[in-house]
Amino acid sequence: MFYHIKKYIKKILIMLGINISQPVQGLMLIKWGKSFEDAFKKYKSFSYELIYSRVIYSPWVNDENFKKVYNIIKNKKYTLVDEKKCWELWDIINNVKELNGDLIEVGAWRGGTAALIAKKYNLIGGKNTVYICDTFKGVIKATKEDPFYFNGEHANTDIDIVEDLLKNKLALDNYKILKGIFPDETGSQINSNSFIFCHIDVDTYKSAEDIIDFIWDKMVKNSIIVYDDYAGRATPGITKHVNKLVTDRNCQFFYNLNGHGIIVKK
Numbered sequence: 001m002f003y004h005i006k007k008y009i010k011k012i013l014i015m016l017g018i019n020i021s022q023p024v025q026g027l028m029l030i031k032w033g034k035s036f037e038d039a040f041k042k043y044k045s046f047s048y049e050l051i052y053s054r055v056i057y058s059p060w061v062n063d064e065n066f067k068k069v070y071n072i073i074k075n076k077k078y079t080l081v082d083e084k085k086c087w088e089l090w091d092i093i094n095n096v097k098e099l100n101g102d103l104i105e106v107g108a109w110r111g112g113t114a115a116l117i118a119k120k121y122n123l124i125g126g127k128n129t130v131y132i133c134d135t136f137k138g139v140i141k142a143t144k145e146d147p148f149y150f151n152g153e154h155a156n157t158d159i160d161i162v163e164d165l166l167k168n169k170l171a172l173d174n175y176k177i178l179k180g181i182f183p184d185e186t187g188s189q190i191n192s193n194s195f196i197f198c199h200i201d202v203d204t205y206k207s208a209e210d211i212i213d214f215i216w217d218k219m220v221k222n223s224i225i226v227y228d229d230y231a232g233r234a235t236p237g238i239t240k241h242v243n244k245l246v247t248d249r250n251c252q253f254f255y256n257l258n259g260h261g262i263i264v265k266k
């Protein structure tokens with residue numbers, strides 16, 4: 001019952017335009033007696049424990065080009081993604097240099113990770129388009145697979161914020177922003193049939209599934225798909241989706257302690 005009360009309160013707050021951050025959600029979970037662990041019990045085959053890494057090599061510390069962009073986007077100004085994952089995204093773009101096709105991000109929020117992708121692609125001499133997709137109305141398609149989402153999270157953004165970041169702050173012109181639900185509302189605006197890179201940062205199972213159903217056949221051989229929310233505390237739906245995907249489809253997958261699900265299409 002507490003769970004339903006919490007869900008109802010959160011819906012009202014979202015309707016009033018009040019953004020609920022993950023830490024606040026965490027406090028609410030504890031307060032209402034619904035812990036992450038309780039929720040994970042529903043995922044019978046879901047293994048989890050908190051992971052503390054002891055590795056120390058940190059290439060992002062001295063990567064000056066990366067830091068120029070990261071210093072603009074960090075601290076939730078333009079991105080919710082942590083520095084290690086931001087650098088990993090930045091670095092992975094090197095691996096699609098020899099491929100021909102477009103790039104896409106679904107789940108841009110204020111454009112931070114999209115800016116990293118577009119800037120790095122520009123620096124390595126890429127000539128194709130980076131499609132940047134968001135509802136600009138927040139998270140959608142939350143189901144029972146997404147116990148910590150209610151729809152409407154991360155609605156505190158606007159297409160103009162993303163445009164200003166890429167065009168004015170980073171002097172980029174290699175992108176196209178698609179506003180609306182992808183692929184349902186904006187898939188028809190994609191002219192390309194060849195993609196070399198796809199970043200999916202949408203938080204919910206069904207949203208991720210619909211995106212992959214649309215984009216998979218358009219991904220070229222050796223192209224890379226990166227999921228931001230793999231293995232995260234609040235996104236077991238994405239972990240479930242990726243684990244299913246890598247058994248169902250022809251691809252390579254290496255478990256990654258960073259919290260990225262990284263897939264190479266065969």
Ligand SMILES: C[S@@+](CC[C@H](N)C(=O)[O-])C[C@H]1O[C@@H](n2cnc3c(N)ncnc32)[C@H](O)[C@@H]1O
Nearest residue numbers: 079080107108109112113134135138139182202
């Ligand atoms: C966690 S935020 C993205 C964070 C962003 N990548 C960053 O750099 O911080 C998730 C975003 O996914 C968007 N979203 C979720 N499902 C979507 C879909 N099917 N089509 C378009 N946008 C979607 C939401 O509107 C939200 O802005």
